[in-house]
Amino acid sequence: MDRLAVAVVGASGYTGAELLRLLVDHPRVTVAHVTAHRSAGQRLVELFPHLRGRPELEPLVCRAFDADEVAAAAKLAFLALPHGESVPAATALLERGLTVLDLSADFRLRDPDAYEAWYGPHPAKELLGRAVYGLPERHRRELAGARLVAVPGCYPTATILALAPLLDAGLIRADGIVVDAKSGVSGAGRSPTLATHFAEAGEGVRAYKVAEHRHTPEIEQELSLAARAEVTLTFTPHLLPMTRGILATCYALPADPSLPRAAYLDALRARYAGERFVAVVEQPPDTAHVRGGNRVHVGAWLDARAGRVIAMAAIDNLVKGAAGQALQAMNAALGFPEWTGLDAVGPFP
Ligand SMILES: NC(=O)c1ccc[n+]([C@@H]2O[C@H](COP(=O)([O-])OP(=O)(O)OC[C@H]3O[C@@H](n4cnc5c(N)ncnc54)[C@H](OP(=O)(O)O)[C@@H]3O)[C@@H](O)[C@H]2O)c1
Numbered sequence: 001m002d003r004l005a006v007a008v009v010g011a012s013g014y015t016g017a018e019l020l021r022l023l024v025d026h027p028r029v030t031v032a033h034v035t036a037h038r039s040a041g042q043r044l045v046e047l048f049p050h051l052r053g054r055p056e057l058e059p060l061v062c063r064a065f066d067a068d069e070v071a072a073a074a075k076l077a078f079l080a081l082p083h084g085e086s087v088p089a090a091t092a093l094l095e096r097g098l099t100v101l102d103l104s105a106d107f108r109l110r111d112p113d114a115y116e117a118w119y120g121p122h123p124a125k126e127l128l129g130r131a132v133y134g135l136p137e138r139h140r141r142e143l144a145g146a147r148l149v150a151v152p153g154c155y156p157t158a159t160i161l162a163l164a165p166l167l168d169a170g171l172i173r174a175d176g177i178v179v180d181a182k183s184g185v186s187g188a189g190r191s192p193t194l195a196t197h198f199a200e201a202g203e204g205v206r207a208y209k210v211a212e213h214r215h216t217p218e219i220e221q222e223l224s225l226a227a228r229a230e231v232t233l234t235f236t237p238h239l240l241p242m243t244r245g246i247l248a249t250c251y252a253l254p255a256d257p258s259l260p261r262a263a264y265l266d267a268l269r270a271r272y273a274g275e276r277f278v279a280v281v282e283q284p285p286d287t288a289h290v291r292g293g294n295r296v297h298v299g300a301w302l303d304a305r306a307g308r309v310i311a312m313a314a315i316d317n318l319v320k321g322a323a324g325q326a327l328q329a330m331n332a333a334l335g336f337p338e339w340t341g342l343d344a345v346g347p348f349p
Contacts, residue, residue, distance in 0.1 A: 006074050010085075013080055042062050083105045086104040111221070137161060138160065158247070165267050181249070245291060281299045
């Protein structure tokens with residue numbers, strides 16, 4: 001069977017490396033082209049020695065991005081670029097007939113006004129309406145045949161998968177939602193910064209971008225669809241001294257406070273029946289149980305005394321929160337079984 005030639009644009013970053021780790025074992029694609037920015041000209045396996053030993057990856061050299069070169073080599077491109085850099089690359093690649101899966105935030109918001117409020121003016125507003133939000137568990141049908149996929153953010157993936165089924169089922173109220181989420185430092189990308197410096201991040205826990213994190217409108221967009229009402233929520237992300245993982249702990253008001261915990265668990269189980277990557281768990285989810293894999297562990301609790309539902313989800317930010325989800329969305333877009341190349345169980349401990 002012919003393999004589809006794909007490109008990874010931004011292959012020298014963390015999500016780029018994770019895409020390559022997964023793509024090299026995907027039976028229906030071949031990595032034909034990789035690009036980088038400051039690291040252009042370097043061999044991929046020199047940038048990422050953990051990718052050594054695979055004959056498909058050994059010869060690859062990161063090129064500076066050139067849309068014609070990418071189009072000559074590949075039919076589909078993953079963009080693993082910083083926010084703002086994907087719009088020109090995606091526009092040029094779509095014009096050249098490629099399918100584009102973008103891991104940045106550039107195409108995730110449908111409403112241009114919401115985009116402008118959180119990020120500034122969008123240089124290609126017309127593309128916002130064309131992009132499919134690449135969360136297969138919520139948008140599988142729209143993904144079939146999609147040419148431009150906005151791969152969801154890591155915090156939104158965990159939060160939406162924990163809360164949306166409870167909103168779908170009318171079990172929690174659309175108002176009063178609070179999301180307290182924790183991430184490992186790889187969520188900030190490979191470029192060193194003071195905030196992710198070992199000496200500053202290694203032994204403390206802190207919140208950041210309180211009440212202003214740009215994943216807020218993305219979460220609100222998808223939860224509003226589930227609630228069929230406008231959702232405005234409080235989202236507080238925290239940085240934890242670990243490399244990978246996101247744990248989202250979400251608090252909501254029950255629509256009917258007399259319902260037992262089982263009602264919320266049953267709603268999650270019903271919504272995720274048959275979903276390969278989502279497990280409904282009764283014990284609190286742990287990032288160590290999903291590390292390195294495309295799995296999501298979700299659960300729900302009732303704090304009857306305080307009148308709150310607590311929904312939680314754990315994911316690996318680089319896999320289900322980025323590269324794995326991008327492959328799952330690609331599989332859905334191209335009509336491959338969604339778990340193709342993604343079914344491996346992650347390492348533990
Ligand atoms: N990290 C996560 O957990 C995560 C999860 C979900 C989504 N995302 C999103 O995925 C995207 C990539 O994230 P990442 O963590 O992989 O970032 P990263 O490690 O910082 O990598 C960024 C990549 O973009 C390239 N690049 C940097 N500046 C550029 C520019 N001006 N023009 C063109 N290319 C440029 C870099 O090349 P050089 O290194 O060669 O300069 C590198 O290949 C971001 O939009 C991020 O928000 C990340």
